[in-house]
Amino acid sequence: GRKFRPEGTTITFPNGVVVGGKEVTIMAGPCSVESREQILLSAQQVKAAGAQFLRGGAYKPRSSPYSFQGMGVEGLKLLREVADMTGLLVITEVMEISQIEVMLPYIDCFQVGARNMQNFNLLRELGHVRKPVLMKRGIAATIEEVLLSAEYILSGGNYDLMLCERGIRTYETYTRNTMDISAIPVLKKLTHLPVFGDPSHGVGIRDFVPPMALASVAAGADGLLMEMHPNPDKAMSDGAQSLFPEQLEKLVAQLRALAPVV
Numbered sequence: 001g002r003k004f005r006p007e008g009t010t011i012t013f014p015n016g017v018v019v020g021g022k023e024v025t026i027m028a029g030p031c032s033v034e035s036r037e038q039i040l041l042s043a044q045q046v047k048a049a050g051a052q053f054l055r056g057g058a059y060k061p062r063s064s065p066y067s068f069q070g071m072g073v074e075g076l077k078l079l080r081e082v083a084d085m086t087g088l089l090v091i092t093e094v095m096e097i098s099q100i101e102v103m104l105p106y107i108d109c110f111q112v113g114a115r116n117m118q119n120f121n122l123l124r125e126l127g128h129v130r131k132p133v134l135m136k137r138g139i140a141a142t143i144e145e146v147l148l149s150a151e152y153i154l155s156g157g158n159y160d161l162m163l164c165e166r167g168i169r170t171y172e173t174y175t176r177n178t179m180d181i182s183a184i185p186v187l188k189k190l191t192h193l194p195v196f197g198d199p200s201h202g203v204g205i206r207d208f209v210p211p212m213a214l215a216s217v218a219a220g221a222d223g224l225l226m227e228m229h230p231n232p233d234k235a236m237s238d239g240a241q242s243l244f245p246e247q248l249e250k251l252v253a254q255l256r257a258l259a260p261v262v
């Protein structure tokens with residue numbers, strides 16, 4: 001609860017980047033790592049836009065088993081290589097317990113995806129690692145359920161936890177999900193944890209990502225997780241919601257007018 005740490009939790013990463021402080025943290029990159037060329041170009045563009053973290057899935061939770069499932073450990077190695085070349089931190093999704101050990105040498109932050117927010121065995125294991133975790137809200141999870149899932153990680157002794165609103169399933173089908181901006185101030189009130197917004201999965205349509213990113217920060221978000229692809233039309237996953245590099249750059253400049261960005 002917020003009363004435990006009224007000033008809020010801050011997480012300091014190896015290169016000195018602080019999440020949960022006065023500045024807004026930007027995590028950006030493609031939905032999936034697709035090739036060395038694609039992820040290197042992404043890292044350069046994300047860095048140029050002013051982000052601190054490179055995102056990109058190596059293990060992908062796809063709705064269809066016939067869709068691209070990610071590059072696995074090769075993807076992790078590429079993320080580490082290009083992040084080190086450009087001075088970025090790496091956040092990427094963990095889908096199961098056996099991947100934790102494999103991922104540890106290559107990453108700076110574990111991402112728990114919406115589909116795994118109630119994978120309680122995975123959460124329990126992540127409570128025992130000494131590496132930060134960003135946990136997304138489940139596709140149809142209540143705030144209470146988000147908080148209880150967070151407890152699985154915190155109660156294991158890992159306090160370096162961030163929460164992330166990424167849209168929930170409602171009756172509305174125009175947007176991919178319904179971005180629940182109200183979850184951001186509510187989570188900020190109820191917890192001491194840094195809260196992120198993921199407007200990419202929240203709306204699923206590229207041109208609505210910037211306004212929802214700005215809304216998230218106006219609502220108090222400590223950071224944003226967003227998809228950007230060097231060539232979104234050729235993306236192997238989530239191209240329609242991936243920003244063009246110049247859109248990300250323009251958005252970060254607009255965010256700076258609202259709040260300090262790292």
Ligand code: PEP
Binds near residue numbers: 113201
């Ligand atoms: C992702 O970040 O690419 C992803 C799969 O997100 P979510 O778990 O929110 O669907």
Ligand code: MN
Binds near residue numbers: 031032201227237238
């Ligand atoms: Mn995605």
